Amino acid sequence: MKVLITAGGTSERIDQVRSITNHSSGRLGKAIAEAFLTHPSVTIDYVTTQPAVKPSDSERLTFHLIESTQELLDTFERLMQEKSYDAIIHSMAVSDFTPAFSLSEQQLAERLSKESLTPDSLSSWLEATEQSVSKEAKISSDTDYLVLTLKKTPKIIRSLRQWQPKATIVGFKLLVDVSKEQLLEVAKKSLITNQTDYILANDLTQINETRHHGYLLSKNGEVTEAYTKQEIAQCIVSTILK
Amino acid sequence: MKVLITAGGTSERIDQVRSITNHSSGRLGKAIAEAFLTHPSVTIDYVTTQPAVKPSDSERLTFHLIESTQELLDTFERLMQEKSYDAIIHSMAVSDFTPAFSLSEQQLAERLSKESLTPDSLSSWLEATEQSVSKEAKISSDTDYLVLTLKKTPKIIRSLRQWQPKATIVGFKLLVDVSKEQLLEVAKKSLITNQTDYILANDLTQINETRHHGYLLSKNGEVTEAYTKQEIAQCIVSTILK
Structure with missing residues (x-):
């Protein structure tokens, strides 16, 4: 597998x-990998970052280190051209935004002197500014305010189903301090939009060193609750293997 | 000491x-600490961050973990009320900017509909917006562009001389891809402005896994060159101890 x-x-x-x-x-990804590796038939491609905690080395586990959303996309495209996966567990926290351009207060004032910013011109102004601002080697610290404009990254999770139509896909949704109802509702929408089979929904306020409260939702509407990273890992692994 | x-x-x-x-x-801070610890008279307060590589434990070394510029400031104020240091080696890369407020494209358009942005109104607009935008728990990802405005952090290094008039202070200056002349000029200015005794000037393009090219400038105009982290560490330690 x-x-x-x-x-x-x-x-x-x-x-x-x-x-x-x-x-x-x-740490959650590490727990999931280690739970999978107790089953001798499983081999894992493990995509992670340099600062992340990692599972122990195994002959059946291959590490792929990435840094940015773009590198994640490149790695996915390469791996998925080569292989068909039985399961994809996408627990990485992927940046929603990436820097487009930055302007010091003075640079912004200079631009505004050529064209003032109004609600109607905003969209085209953002696009034009992104095109015309050169990417500097290092931002000058000689300004009181620095206007850093970020743009949306591609929603990589939406491509997984297209790349791997037969895989069992598990997505993740992390919210901050919401009710159980809100969390499950947002997670369910995400599951449908991204065409995943399962989604692990969790709330940052319910996660600490020893505890990790999460809900595994299936596309058929089943909900399984777990209270630690190990329980979540076990829950995902037994669901995939059954 | x-x-x-x-x-x-x-x-x-x-x-x-x-x-x-x-x-x-x-890694450079680690090398400096380890070079100091070969001298039995030295005790070290070591201020660092959770992800940083750390020197080996020693009875003569105390760790102080911080995350933000504000936490660094708080830690400095606490330590410097308690103690007089013979030397301060400030190799930490301190953020020049901290987030002030963020606006989605729609939120920015709404604000612009009340007041369009011109060069003259920019400064007051930035300040007023910082005051009025609530700090959200988590930024919504439902926008093409996100305008994240950062403001300058206090220049903590400038307070070191005031807090510890008798300490030998070593500052650090990292530039990216400049000439030797530019690097030394900027470093010298920084040394004067911040009233440090020495400054270690280095260029990111001259640093890799095995090599770390740097210049130690004294306030008297002496320049010592070093080519690895160990050489830089030795150079700083022997300068301080002599």
């Missing part, structure tokens, strides 16, 4: 010394 | 799941 697991959080470079990073320790 | 060393890179939270991080492995 061929399994693809992603874990950790991507980083998007602002310049050569700064990045925007999505927090994710990688 | 009491030494304070900082190492690693600070992170500034954008929201509960994202941060802006300054890249710094902490």
Whole structure:
């Protein structure tokens, strides 16, 4: 059985010394990989980041290190051309945004002196500015405010079903301090939009060193509850293997 | 002899799941601490971050973990009220900017419909917007562009001389892809502005796994060149101890 697991959080470079990073320790992905590896028939491609906690080495596990959303996309495209996976567990926290351009207060003022910014011109202004601002080596620190404009990254999870029509796909949804009803509703929508078979829904306020409360939703509407990373890992592995 | 060393890179939270991080492995700070610890009279307060590489444990070394520029400031103020240091080696990559507010394209358009943005109104608009935008738990990903506005952090290095008038202070300056002349000029200015005794000037393009090219400038105009992290560490330690 061929399994693809992603874990950790991507980083998007602002310049050569700064990045925007999505927090994710990688510990849940590690628990899932280790639970899978107790089954001798499983081989794993494990896509993760340098700072993430990693599962122990195994002959049946291959690491693929990435940093940015673009590198994740490139790695997925390469792996999925080569292989058919039985299951894809996409637990990585992927950046929703990547830096498009940054302007110091003075640079922004200079641009505004040529064209003031109105609600109607905003969209075209953002696009034109992105095209015309050169990517500097390192941002100058000589400004009180720095306007860093980010643009949406491609929603990679939406391509998984297209690339691997037969795989069992598990997506993840992390929200912050919402009710159980809201969490399950948002997760269900995400499951439908992204055409995954399951989604693990969790809330940051329900996660700490020892506890990790999550719900595994299936596309048929079943909900299984778990309270630790090990329980979540077991729940995902037994669901995939059954 | 009491030494304070900082190492690693600070992170500034954008929201509960994202941060802006300054890249710094902490390996140079580790080398400096280990070079100091070969001298039995030295005790070290070592201020660093969770992801940074750390020197080996020693009874003469105390770790202080921080994340943000504000936490660094708080830790400095606490340590410097308690102690007088003989030397301060401030190798940490400190964030120049911290998130002030973020607006989706739609939120920005709504604000522009009340007041369009012109060069003259820009400064007051930035300040007023910072005051009025609520800090959300997690940024919505439902926007093509996200305008993240950052504001300058306090220049902590400028306070070191005031807090510790008698300490030998070593600052660090990292530039990207400049000439030797430019690097030394910028470093010299920084040394004067920040009232440090020495500054280690280095260029990111001259740093890799095995090599770390740097210049140690003194306030008297002496320049010492080094080619690895170990050489830089030795150079700083022998300069401080002589």
